[in-house]
Amino acid sequence: MTASAARTSRRKRTGNGAARRIDADEIGLDALVGHAGYAVRRFQIWIFQDFIKTLGDVDIKPTQYSVLTVIGANPGLSQMAVAKRLGIERARLVHLLDSLEQRKLVKRIKSKEDRRSHALHLTGQGETALAKFKRLAAEHERHVEEKIGKANRERLLQILAGFT
Amino acid sequence: MTASAARTSRRKRTGNGAARRIDADEIGLDALVGHAGYAVRRFQIWIFQDFIKTLGDVDIKPTQYSVLTVIGANPGLSQMAVAKRLGIERARLVHLLDSLEQRKLVKRIKSKEDRRSHALHLTGQGETALAKFKRLAAEHERHVEEKIGKANRERLLQILAGFT
DNA sequence: GGGCAATTGTTGTCGTCAACAACAATCTTC
DNA sequence: GAAGATTGTTGTTGACGACAACAATTGCCC
Known part of the structure; x- marks a missing residue:
């Protein structure tokens, strides 16, 4: 049916149609190639793994990094505002902040204006730590460049700019 | 510090530095813009939601679709081969296949060559169903085009081709 | 060819995460 | 002042990835 059905293999046993011993890279994806969602999903897995590895020493994961960055750039924000901006549920943000607060970041x-809400700030430690995280994140970004090319990374950011 | 700190708001109360009432779209992301991982994550969330909605009537989610597509294009594959090709754990694939088998897809x-393994095939229902799923998936892909532009989608697939 | 390591499918556990629902405290609105 | 909305919090549920253990089977090695 597809081209892959005619390929060879380490232990080929074609003809009867049953299980051949085949390698993963010779399996045809057929319609899956050409689906943006599939490519994006695989790329996202790769990119998160590299981020987690690169920021492994400081134990900061992508979501934590995004929270710290937004608070750092907008001190005094409420939890609701941060959650809405990053697309995180406020219930989830509670635990994220619990952890970051325990680490004194x-x-x-x-807040005195609205006593329901909390104004979020970085601590002194948090500021210096975030500076270090940003350096590591930049290193991670260089890994992305090495993987897909500098120009392609630029183009990618441009294409997806509407989703930030 | 950042430009966003000087912006206005619905209920501005600048000066004391505490909580202002601000909208999500006026919060500065600072360093987050320019991070490929963040843009890709947000895009991936959007694209999956649209896929799930578009294929909502037939109740097929992206992972199920990828499994069906690979089996359809490569009949007789073992579970191990499918798992490796799609980057799914074989433990996870067990449940996915349980579900798809219950639905007679x-x-x-x-297998007679290797009695440990199972040769995976689509049923008759599965073939006709997959044809329908592919039509719906193509519709979803058109949504992507409308969102980011036809040329940009092409370029995106090209950039990320190495991750399929 | 007999024994040992590796593979395959399966089951189970653990931790992460999104989606909800419910709740108390507080604010807004009328 | 009362009714309804908002904020932070707690808890539950289900999807998901990572791991470990296991039985059945196969491959390999001596």
Whole structure:
């Protein structure tokens, strides 16, 4: 049916149609190639793994990094505002902030304007730590460049700019 | 510090530095813009949601679709081969196939060459169903085109071709 | 050719994460 | 002031990846 059915293999046993011993890279994906979602999913897995590995020493994962970055750039934000901006549920953000607060990177300050909400700030430690995280994140970004090419990375960011 | 700190708001109360009432779209992302991983993650969320919605009537999710497509294009594959090719763990694939087999889309046939393994095939129902799924998936792909542009989608697939 | 390592499918556990629902405290609105 | 909305919190559920253990079977090695 497809081209892959005619390929050879380490232990070929063609003819009866049953199980041949084949390698993963000779399996045809057929319609799957040409699906943006599939390519994006695989790429996203790769990129997250590299991020986690590159920031492994400081134990910061992508979501934590995004939270710290947004708070650093917008001190005093409420949890609701951060959650909405990053597309995180506020229930999830609670635990994320619990962890970051325990590590003394972030502090929740009771707002006086709205006593329901917390104004989020980086601690002193948090600021210097974030600076280091950003350096490591830049290193990770260089890995992306090495993987797909500098120009392609630029183009990718341009294409997906509407989703930030 | 950042430009966003000087912006206005619905209920501005600048000066004391505490909580202002601000909208999500006026929060600066600072360093987050320019991170490929963040853009890709947001895009992937959007694209999966659209896929799930578009294939909602037939209740097929992206992973199920990828499994059916690979089996359809390579009949007789073992579970191990499918798992390796799609980057799914074989433990996870067990449940996926249980579900697809219950829905009479896929059948596991005991292989005679290697009695440990199962040769995976689509059923008759599975073939006609997959044809329908592919039509819906093509519709989803058109949504992607409308979102980012036809040329950009092509370029995206080209850039990420190495991850399929 | 007999024994040992590797592979395949399966089951189970653990930790992460998104999606909800419910709740108390507080704010907004009328 | 009362009713409804919002904020942070807690808890539950289900999907998912990573791992480990296991039986059945195969491949390999001496």
